Amino acid sequence: MQKPTYGRFGGQFVPEVLMPALNELEEEYERYKEDPEFLRELNYYLTEFAGRSTPLYHARNLSKKYGTKIYLKREDLVHGGAHKLNNTIGQALLAKYMGKKRIIAETGAGQHGTATAMAGANLGFETVVYMGAKDVERQRMNVYRMELMGTKVHPVRSGSMTLKDAINEALRDWVTNVENTHYLIGSVVGPHPYPMIVRDFQSVIGTEVKQQIMEKEGRLPDSIVACAGGGSNAMGIFHPFIEDTDVKLLPVEAGGCGMQVQGKTAMHSASLGAGEEGILQGARTLILQDKYGQILESTSVSAGLDYSGVGPELAHLAETGRIQPGSVNDKEALDAFHELCRLEGIIPALESSHALAYIKKMADTGELGDLVVVSLSGRGDKDLETVLKVKTTASEEKL
Amino acid sequence: MRIADKFRELKAKNEKALIVYVCAGDPSSEDTGKYVHALVKGGADIVELGLPFSDPVADGPTIQAASDRSLEAGMNPDVYFELAASIKEQVPLVCMTYYNLIFRRGVETFVKDCAASGITGIIVPDLPIEEAEDILKACKAHGVDMIFMVTPVTDRDRMQKIFSKGSGFLYIVSRLGVTGARADVARSTKEILEKVNTTLPRAVGFGISNGKQAAEVIAAGADAVIVGSAFVNIIASQDNVEERLEQLSRELKTGCSGQ
Numbered sequence: 230m231q232k233p234t235y236g237r238f239g240g241q242f243v244p245e246v247l248m249p250a251l252n253e254l255e256e257e258y259e260r261y262k263e264d265p266e267f268l269r270e271l272n273y274y275l276t277e278f279a280g281r282s283t284p285l286y287h288a289r290n291l292s293k294k295y296g297t298k299i300y301l302k303r304e305d306l307v308h309g310g311a312h313k314l315n316n317t318i319g320q321a322l323l324a325k326y327m328g329k330k331r332i333i334a335e336t337g338a339g340q341h342g343t344a345t346a347m348a349g350a351n352l353g354f355e356t357v358v359y360m361g362a363k364d365v366e367r368q369r370m371n372v373y374r375m376e377l378m379g380t381k382v383h384p385v386r387s388g389s390m391t392l393k394d395a396i397n398e399a400l401r402d403w404v405t406n407v408e409n410t411h412y413l414i415g416s417v418v419g420p421h422p423y424p425m426i427v428r429d430f431q432s433v434i435g436t437e438v439k440q441q442i443m444e445k446e447g448r449l450p451d452s453i454v455a456c457a458g459g460g461s462n463a464m465g466i467f468h469p470f471i472e473d474t475d476v477k478l479l480p481v482e483a484g485g486c487g488m489q490v491q492g493k494t495a496m497h498s499a500s501l502g503a504g505e506e507g508i509l510q511g512a513r514t515l516i517l518q519d520k521y522g523q524i525l526e527s528t529s530v531s532a533g534l535d536y537s538g539v540g541p542e543l544a545h546l547a548e549t550g551r552i553q554p555g556s557v558n559d560k561e562a563l564d565a566f567h568e569l570c571r572l573e574g575i576i577p578a579l580e581s582s583h584a585l586a587y588i589k590k591m592a593d594t595g596e597l598g599d600l601v602v603v604s605l606s607g608r609g610d611k612d613l614e615t616v617l618k619v620k621t622t623a624s625e626e627k628l
Numbered sequence: 629m630r631i632a633d634k635f636r637e638l639k640a641k642n643e644k645a646l647i648v649y650v651c652a653g654d655p656s657s658e659d660t661g662k663y664v665h666a667l668v669k670g671g672a673d674i675v676e677l678g679l680p681f682s683d684p685v686a687d688g689p690t691i692q693a694a695s696d697r698s699l700e701a702g703m704n705p706d707v708y709f710e711l712a713a714s715i716k717e718q719v720p721l722v723c724m725t726y727y728n729l730i731f732r733r734g735v736e737t738f739v740k741d742c743a744a745s746g747i748t749g750i751i752v753p754d755l756p757i758e759e760a761e762d763i764l765k766a767c768k769a770h771g772v773d774m775i776f777m778v779t780p781v782t783d784r785d786r787m788q789k790i791f792s793k794g795s796g797f798l799y800i801v802s803r804l805g806v807t808g809a810r811a812d813v814a815r816s817t818k819e820i821l822e823k824v825n826t827t828l829p830r831a832v833g834f835g836i837s838n839g840k841q842a843a844e845v846i847a848a849g850a851d852a853v854i855v856g857s858a859f860v861n862i863i864a865s866q867d868n869v870e871e872r873l874e875q876l877s878r879e880l881k882t883g884c885s886g887q
């Protein structure tokens with residue numbers, strides 16, 4: 230009776246009341262994922278609404294600086310400014326085919342919430358987004374964006390008032406309204422079949438990369454680098470390359486401001502690198518937890534990476550050695566943010582800046598090879614306030 | 629005390645069961661001991677002792693807040709088992725907690741520690757039957773009942789599977805949603821009780837908070853009512869807690885006798 234898992238990881242650790250909904254979702258997804266009508270419509274939205282395909286851009290100046298040929302997969306150019314819409318369009322369309330009337334989602338920085346609001350408005354859903362009260366404060370512009378598109382944003386005041394708590398609250402809503410509501414999870418996390426569905430919808434990133442790099446270079450890259458919070462842009466770009474074992478797959482987690490734990494808080498968000506096996510929000514995976522199994526709060530300058538767990542498939546791939554996780558800290562990510570702005574005229578999201586910082590960190594080791602693809606998962610306009618604040622505090626400290 | 633023995637004892641007296649929930653360590657272990665005593669004095673037949681988790685997805689604001697208070701005061705599984713062992717009331721104790729705490733301690737060790745501290749049943753709201761093989765094996769080995777839930781959206785096939793895995797009693801979640809006190813009885817209660825065809829005692833929970841609701845649930849055919857948030861609210865008020873717990877427990881137990 231056990232469901233497909235990723236090695237030991239994955240599963241469905243949810244209240245009984247959600248089991249019928251998960252079973253239904255799995256069945257319907259299996260049905261529609263090969264349905265020509267569904268695929269035609271999905272492709273239409275990805276092309277005409279989301280603006281795909283996105284360029285695979287040769288970053289000349291960055292390449293020159295690090296002595297290796299670097300391509301950026303420009304997910305920052307997707308409508309909404311991040312890869313998130315690939316998944317929300319896919320799931321919202323699925324929900325429509327399933328006859329649901331209402332979609333709910335969690336959001337940290339507001340990127341997934343915004344992408345859900347876009348899909349929800351366009352496809353005519355009642356849309357509700359749960360967002361930690363602290364994040365509502367920190368990301369007011371995104372809250373306003375969602376509201377403009379008719380989404381109701383619920384501030385969540387429980388726990389640490391951030392992403393983890395927003396997911397808890399979305400689950401509580403789903404438990405209550407499961408009969409007419411689809412829970413549109415924003416990353417490759419949660420109970421089966423979500424990690425699979427989100428990965429599949431995000432795999433459009435890697436599929437395009439494969440075709441584009443063959444056209445441009447006539448060969449596969451030596452390595453692919455992507456930031457990993459829950460891990461959806463990473464799984465999306467990695468998945469089509471899993472069998473190509475010569476291609477190194479490098480997820481980069483947020484090292485925050487140090488690898489230590491203070492009280493109930495880890496000063497980082499590196500669940501793959503420093504987490505331990507446990508059960509969080511529906512899946513067995515690697516999580517940040519104390520010795521009793523209470524979940525630790527995580528830390529990162531980038532709200533989208535600030536999460537105490539990681540997708541179960543990534544946990545499995547890390548264990549088998551197919552992917553090699555790394556991490557960079559807040560400062561390294563901020564430096565990489567500024568560097569890309571100046572060298573290439575592209576403002577990257579702070580999340581994506583972690584992947585860029587890893588290039589800088591690893592360039593001298595030769596580990597990356599001669600041809601590198603970086604997932605530029607989003608644009609950084611949403612982060613300007615954060616960057617400005619860090620800059621001001623840094624210069625005040627110097628005084 | 630085993631749960632089946634309690635239900636046998638009640639059956640002989642022609643009584644229905646009152647199952648109560650409190651969050652262990654809210655606001656302290658010492659208080660929990662006193663509260664359990666008051667609840668049993670009022671008429672509670674089975675006590676669920678919540679072991680608080682940082683991320684309780686199946687719980688509403690009342691029990692979330694209780695979990696926070698208890699964790700803040702230092703509750704952890706080691707302290708929890710000491711507390712359970714110190715409770716000497718003649719009622720079955722049931723551990724209610726989330727799966728990560730069990731998994732982290734080691735499923736076998738956790739269940740063994742339950743048995744050793746006098747806990748004879750376990751409820752895990754985020755563990756459906758599909759994921760329960762390990763804990764079922766451990767429960768069998770240590771003489772502990774694993775209690776599963778059914779809900780208004782559980783179909784007959786699934787119910788049958790759940791009946792065959794669980795023991796102790798069947799936890800019937802009478803409405804969609806999270807835990808929390810409500811003023812009414814869910815209309816779905818009667819429907820779901822009619823669908824539930826099991827030899828296990830049928831206990832209805834989620835939303836029950838007074839004697840009148842308890843009487844309605846029993847009249848609809850339940851063998852037991854489960855009440856949590858209403859007690860946790862009293863504890864949170866810090867006002868004359870023991871006396872009011874005993875009073876509400878008595879009112880509910882009276883409701884269980886159809887009065």
Ligand SMILES: Cc1ncc(COP(=O)(O)O)c(C=O)c1O
Nearest residue numbers: 458459460461462533580606607
């Ligand atoms: C631009 C961007 N990149 C990455 C992430 C992290 O998510 P994931 O690890 O699922 O790709 C987010 C999340 O908000 C994001 O906005």
